[in-house]
Structure formats: structure tokens, C-alpha cells
Amino acid sequence: MTRVPLSILDLVPVPSGTEIGAALDQSLDMVKRADELGYERYWYAEHHNSPAFASSATSLLIGRAAEHTKRIRLGSGGVMLPNHSPLMVAEYYGTLAEMYGDRIDLGLGRAPGTDPMTAAALRRGASTTDTFLEDVLDLWRYLGPRDDARGRAEVKALPGQGTRVPLWMLGSSLDGAAVAAHLGLPYAFASHFAPDARHQALRLYRERFNAEAVTAQVSASYAVAGVNVLVAPTDEEARFLFTTAQQMAAGIRTGQRVKLQPPVEDIDATIGPDVARFVDAFQAVRAVGSPATVVRELEAIQADLGVDELIVTTYTYDPAMRVRSFQLLADAYFSETANSN
The missing domain is CATH 3.20.20.30 (Luciferase-like domain)
Structure with missing residues (x-):
């Protein structure tokens, strides 16, 4: 594939x-x-x-x-x-x-x-x-x-x-999808932080896309979806490192504006079970784990949404771990063997 x-x-x-x-x-x-x-x-x-x-x-x-x-x-x-x-x-x-x-x-x-x-x-x-x-x-x-x-x-x-x-329309609701479709623009949906409307927004965009608009930038609908990603050698390490991103999302919920925090062993105990439930829903579109796990999850997200491209965002406390994450992801995702399956 x-x-x-x-x-x-x-x-x-x-x-x-x-x-x-x-x-x-x-x-x-x-x-x-x-x-x-x-x-x-x-x-x-x-x-x-x-x-x-x-x-x-x-x-x-x-x-x-x-x-x-x-x-x-x-x-x-x-x-x-x-x-x-x-x-x-x-x-x-x-x-x-x-x-x-x-x-x-x-x-x-x-x-x-x-x-x-x-x-x-x-x-x-x-x-x-x-x-x-x-x-x-x-x-x-x-x-x-x-x-x-x-x-x-x-x-x-x-x-x-x-x-x-080239103009692109971004959105986290139906409004951006409608504008992108009306103007014939490529569309990027922020499913990495607004997952609830992703299916409806992308469907609306495709159904209403106007390739004849004088403003059209593409000849057919072109959709991108945002995904929270963290790749590490093992699923366990990736989940541990991902707690930095979870703490960041918790700060959005609680109104605490702070720099990225170190990863923690027990995220529920750190942010509380109620906030943890919010964070889990907020970051529902995610792929976290080993290279094989993340590639499999990205493929599932793409198949579910039918998008033409994925755009990933990664947060780690240690910048070297972010570089490593993108390196491991590229090695797995772009490999010739993987793309020939």
C-alpha cells in the first residue's frame, strides 16, 4: 500500500x-x-x-x-x-x-x-x-x-x-470546511486537538467542494488531518514520554500556562482523573508507540478519515527525543519495503 x-x-x-x-x-x-x-x-x-x-x-x-x-x-x-x-x-x-x-x-x-x-x-x-x-x-x-x-x-x-x-484553509469545526469547499481550497482539519467534528467536517468539505470557484487552488478536494504522534523504540517508553503532551493538554483545561513539563510515571495521579478524561478525549486522534505501532495507527487514522495527507505534531520535554521520534517515524513510514506492502 x-x-x-x-x-x-x-x-x-x-x-x-x-x-x-x-x-x-x-x-x-x-x-x-x-x-x-x-x-x-x-x-x-x-x-x-x-x-x-x-x-x-x-x-x-x-x-x-x-x-x-x-x-x-x-x-x-x-x-x-x-x-x-x-x-x-x-x-x-x-x-x-x-x-x-x-x-x-x-x-x-x-x-x-x-x-x-x-x-x-x-x-x-x-x-x-x-x-x-x-x-x-x-x-x-x-x-x-x-x-x-x-x-x-x-x-x-x-x-x-x-x-x-498557495492558500490553504484550516479548521476545527464545520465553518472552516464550508469556507474551504466554497472557495475551492485545500483543507487541513485540526483533529489533533478538535477530534469531535472530524468526520462531519471532512464529509461536508468533500460534498460541497467547488472546483469551479474562481478562487480554486486545486482541481479536486484535498484534505489533511492533524495527528498527535510520539515514537520511541518501545510502546512503553513512548507512552511515558507522551505524558509531557498530556500535561500540556491538562494545562489548557485548567488554564495553567506553563512551559513543557518532564514526563511522569502516573499521568492520572499527576493531573487528576477528571482532567485525564478530558485529555484523553482532547487527544483522541493520536499515534503513540513503537515505529510499527505508530505506522499501523497512522494507517488506520488515514483509512478512517480518507484524507490525502497527514500532518503530525510531537511534544517532548527533551528536544532530542522529538528529533528521535521524527527520525524513527520517517525510517518506518517512508521505507520502500513498507510502502510496497
Whole structure:
């Protein structure tokens, strides 16, 4: 069986006791390895006001990664469009495309990527009107053909115009699926943290996909699903290391914003049984274990959702264990023997 492409989502995790600069350097090391290992794309997710993540400035992270990689596609997973002017996003990503060619993806989300107070501080103006669809259309116009007279002819994204940076729609509910289908965009569903609506959203996207839309980026629906992954030599070690990610998810439930914590032997005792049940449901789409276990679980997730690509996210307290996880996964997933079965 030929497996679907495999990609990486990075929030630039910051372990306890680690400075942000070191976490950024560790993320750079990771994208260089991903480029060598055969992963399809490497996306950075915009988050704000969280000690656990250093991924607020996606375009800067992409530019640095592009300077140190050769093959892998780089992009945002995504830019939270309510926080930004479409013109400025077009200029940033148009600049990246002019500098690095056709390796840049622009994934778009409609959530702020943070808490309400920080969202208010990020907001572009006093208005609370939802202009997401209009903003996406503006972006499409700004990045469109150089001779395109449609739209805002008096305002041009320079750089940006004519680069046609591929637009992706991100989502964790039916809303993003509907917008992606209406506009004919590829769609990435955040099943790694919002698993409940995954089947319904992906079905809606495929059923309503409009390949004839003037904004269409692909000729047929193309869906990606996020998966929580941790690979170690044994199932037991992987489950132990995964308790760092479980503690992170528990912090979301309890409102405790802290850096990544060391793994623990008894996660239920550490976070409490009620929170543990929330975490288990929150991270329901996961593949944790030895290389054979994880590949088998990824195949099952892909078959269940029918997606065209998987994008995995991994959190470990020790950055070396994250590198090892992606190495072990690549060795198992991309092997010629495995793909010929």
C-alpha cells in the first residue's frame, strides 16, 4: 500500500528550564532534519501569549527555515487572519515566495490563536465584525496575477502580486470546511486537538467542494488531518514520554500556562482523573508507540478519515527525543519495503 504524504506541524515548544532562543534553535534543527528525512511540508502554527510555544511570528520562522533547507515545503498552519491585515500578510508571504520560490504555503485560520484578552490586544481595529471570508478574498486578489484588474486595483501587494502563494484553509469545526469547499481550497482539519467534528467536517468539505470557484487552488478536494504522534523504540517508553503532551493538554483545561513539563510515571495521579478524561478525549486522534505501532495507527487514522495527507505534531520535554521520534517515524513510514506492502 502506498502511503499518503506525511508532514510536520511545529508550535516551537519551549520545555521548562529552556530559554526561547534555545527553543527556536531546536526548531531550526528539527526542520533541517525533516528536510533530509522526506517529510512533505513543515508548517508553523501562530500562537500568542503562551509560555509553552514560541511560534507567534510564522513568516519569520518560515524565512529562517527556508535559508537552511532545500526541498521541503514551508508554511503557516496557520496565520490567524483576524490578527492581521490581508495586505500585510500578502506582502510577507509574497516576499517569502520571491526569495525562496514555490516552496511556501499560506494556511489561514479564523481563530485568534490565543485567549480573549490577548486577542483583543492583537485585533486590528475596534470592530468585532467577522470579515474572515472577505479577508481571504482580499488575500487571493493581492497574490493573484500581475495583470489582474479585478478587486483593489489601486492597492497592490508588492512584493506579493503574481506570486500565487498557495492558500490553504484550516479548521476545527464545520465553518472552516464550508469556507474551504466554497472557495475551492485545500483543507487541513485540526483533529489533533478538535477530534469531535472530524468526520462531519471532512464529509461536508468533500460534498460541497467547488472546483469551479474562481478562487480554486486545486482541481479536486484535498484534505489533511492533524495527528498527535510520539515514537520511541518501545510502546512503553513512548507512552511515558507522551505524558509531557498530556500535561500540556491538562494545562489548557485548567488554564495553567506553563512551559513543557518532564514526563511522569502516573499521568492520572499527576493531573487528576477528571482532567485525564478530558485529555484523553482532547487527544483522541493520536499515534503513540513503537515505529510499527505508530505506522499501523497512522494507517488506520488515514483509512478512517480518507484524507490525502497527514500532518503530525510531537511534544517532548527533551528536544532530542522529538528529533528521535521524527527520525524513527520517517525510517518506518517512508521505507520502500513498507510502502510496497
